[in-house]
Amino acid sequence: MDTVRALLDKAGTTYAEQAGITLADKPAPLYRLLVLSTLLSTRIKADIAVEAAKELKRYGTPKKMLDASWQDRVDALGRAHYVRYDESTATALGDGAQLLLDEHGGDLRKIRGGDVRAELRKFPRMGPVGADIFCREAQAVWPELRPYLDKKTLDGAKKIGLPAEPDRLAGLTAKKDLPRLAAALVRVSLDRKLADAVRTA
Structure with missing residues (x-):
């Protein structure tokens, strides 16, 4: 058509793709997608959120996100001009990384087979919008979400x-x-x- x-x-x-994430059914790219979805959930331009996700690439696992200081996360968001929500988002990313490690051993694949949207919404800042963003993108590697x-x-x-x-x-x-x-x-x-x-x- x-x-x-x-x-x-x-x-x-x-x-x-725009954020430089090669999506695969593996813990690290799925975690980076979770971070991107969290960033896109806020009332901020999508291009800025994508740039922020690129800046946070160096913290591409929940352990690395936690090993980074809160200020490291704020600075990365600031470099992408993700400024209005930088401090609260830096906190949410740290809390989300801790939750992922505590509840799922750092591996988002463990939420497959259940109510994916409900599990996603347990993460800080991941309301219905963020869960939709994640699922729209993750259907590339989780076929059960399609369409x-x-x-x-x-x-x-x-x-x-x-x-x-x-x-x-x-x-x-x-x-x-x-x-x-x-x-x-x-x-x-x-x-x-x-x-x-x-x-x-």
Whole structure:
């Protein structure tokens, strides 16, 4: 379908890819996705949150995040201009790393098979929005989540004339491209000019 091709061409980079995360069903990349999802949950521009995730790459495991001082985390967020929420987010990242180590031995794969969204929401700053972000991206490596097309993605679909039912929408692309489709639809839901460009492509 032309609209889907145009959508993926113009906006089909996942947020994980944008943040330099090579997603795999392994503890470290899944943890980095959790950090990214936490950063994206706040009322701050997505590009700033992605840059902050890149700055925090050096603390890419829960143990490394805890070994970093609170000030180290604040400074990393500051370098990405993630400034309004830097102190509270630095605290949340430390608390989240501790929770992951205590409850799951540092391995997010242990939440698979259960209520993934409910488990994610136990982490600091991970409300419904953050859980949706994580699941949209993680469906690349956790196929049981597919198709994960939440309200934000369906809003984007409506804007460009695509079906707003998850199963119909998912049927318009290959399963492997669902995370790209979801990310692209979120972007068009937030950017009218991008939505117009996709519609007219």
